[in-house]
């Protein structure tokens with residue numbers, strides 16, 4: 006089969022902990038994975054581990070908070086593959102844990118930008134592509150903190166709640182073209198970045214707060230993403246799927 | 256490789272509509288299915304349809320609102336298939352009357368079928384699920400739980416109750432490998448909405464649904480299989496809305 010027959014999935018933040026699992030899961034579902042990430046080396050590593058052939062996967066380095074970078078990336082994808090069937094926005098993170106009086110505006114804005122603005126920019130860039138195809142699925146990433154909030158995470162909670170409301174609005178705009186937009190909301194997930202914030206005892210304590218008694222594996226988040234990306238969820242749009250072991254039940 | 260190979264699934268109200276579609280879908284994925292349905296004739300037909308295509312199926316005439324009927328159904332299932340892995344609490348009724356005129360009997364019937372039926376079937380299978388430390392319970396709620404229902408206060412209450420019940424049971428079973436989730440269909444093309452809407456009203460609703468159409472029973476099958484599969488092992492206490500964007504939660 007030539008690559009022109011295959012579906013294309015773009016994963017922003019695809020070089021990260023959850024990203025790598027999502028890229029691998031979508032490749033398994035026969036999508037050509039395209040990673041957009043500021044960490045190009047890590048992105049190439051993810052593709053190498055999949056054993057991707059030349060032309061059957063791509064990593065594009067970018068700052069997803071910069072409109073010109075994002076536009077250039079989607080122009081490249083369109084030139085090389087002519088379509089985008091799935092967009093998963095994972096670039097993001099809490100970045101700082103600080104009480105509000107210690108938060109510099111620059112830091113606060115950085116969190117809003119890397120989570121919320123990057124999501125907006127990638128969705129905006131993919132909109133005309135999916136609209137023309139009259140087909141596509143977008144999955145944006147929130148967090149249980151979007152619902153509960155969290156002391157020392159004011160910006161992150163606001164950004165992730167913003168992503169949910171943004172996605173509902175976008176879903177309504179895209180629905181006439183048969184394009185869907187949903188949210189995946191991971192609970193605490195065992196990625197190197199997140200585990201790095203805890204010592205062993207702290208991680209065990211954090212895990213025991215979760216009703217299922219453990220944290221999520223990145224592969225479990227990837228299963229939720231694959232469900233929202235595939236035809237099984239064809240009648241779902243504007244929804245949020247929480248994969249969190251019962252930590253939050255909105 | 257099928258996602259539900261070796262599993263045994265009980266689907267209540269599977270004689271027609273959404274429940275039947277889920278039963279056929281789960282059978283396609285390899286599960287043996289029990290059609291626990293009050294309408295014995297319909298249950299029998301679904302069983303025949305499945306068996307003719309080589310699938311394992313058992314029709315058990317059941318009234319989910321009566322404990323002895325539920326216990327007998329679970330016994331039959333165990334005798335026939337030896338285990339239970341998945342329960343879909345789908346049986347439901349939706350008569351209409353304003354609260355002012357609502358007969359206590361009708362209130363009892365709606366709460367008894369939709370909410371107490373969900374409790375009774377869950378209670379009857381939980382010991383098995385705990386024993387094997389693997390299980391899936393999927394409960395059918397409704398958009399009426401979120402938005403209320405004119406002339407359907409009992410239905411709205413029962414469906415909101417199901418969401419609360421889902422969360423509580425999810426917490427009780429969280430450490431035991433058993434997940435409990437709800438599916439919330441939008442208006443779906445079955446007999447049920449025809450009990451309180453004309454054909455014209457039913458299809459006219461498409462204009463108010465972002466994806467531009469009302470639901471078909473097959474729209475619910477993928478989400479039910481996802482929640483029943485290993486893939487959703489860390490999803491519990493959640494409500495998955497499958498409604499074309501009619502309500503975004």
Ligand SMILES: NC(=O)c1ccc[n+]([C@@H]2O[C@H](COP(=O)([O-])OP(=O)(O)OC[C@H]3O[C@@H](n4cnc5c(N)ncnc54)[C@H](O)[C@@H]3O)[C@@H](O)[C@H]2O)c1
Nearest residue numbers: 018020021022023042043068069096097098148193194196
């Ligand atoms: N891990 C968790 O516990 C958890 C829980 C809830 C939500 N999330 C969310 O899931 C997503 C992925 O999280 P993760 O744990 O895999 O984090 P991660 O840090 O491992 O991955 C994030 C990826 O995004 C990339 N990235 C960051 N800023 C970027 C930018 N400006 N431009 C392009 N790429 C950029 C990083 O290089 C990295 O590869 C994030 O949105 C995070 O908020 C994670």
Ligand SMILES: NC(=O)c1ccc[n+]([C@@H]2O[C@H](COP(=O)([O-])OP(=O)(O)OC[C@H]3O[C@@H](n4cnc5c(N)ncnc54)[C@H](O)[C@@H]3O)[C@@H](O)[C@H]2O)c1
Nearest residue numbers: 268270272273293318319345346347395397442443445447
């Ligand atoms: N169709 C919709 O628009 C819609 C929307 C939201 C939620 N739902 C819910 O989805 C579920 C399935 O609905 P449907 O549309 O397929 O309805 P339906 O009326 O076509 O099917 C319901 C089935 O449940 C059976 N049943 C009723 N009482 C029973 C009892 N006491 N014991 C055992 N079986 C019993 C009926 O005989 C019937 O076969 C219901 O819980 C309903 O409330 C439906």
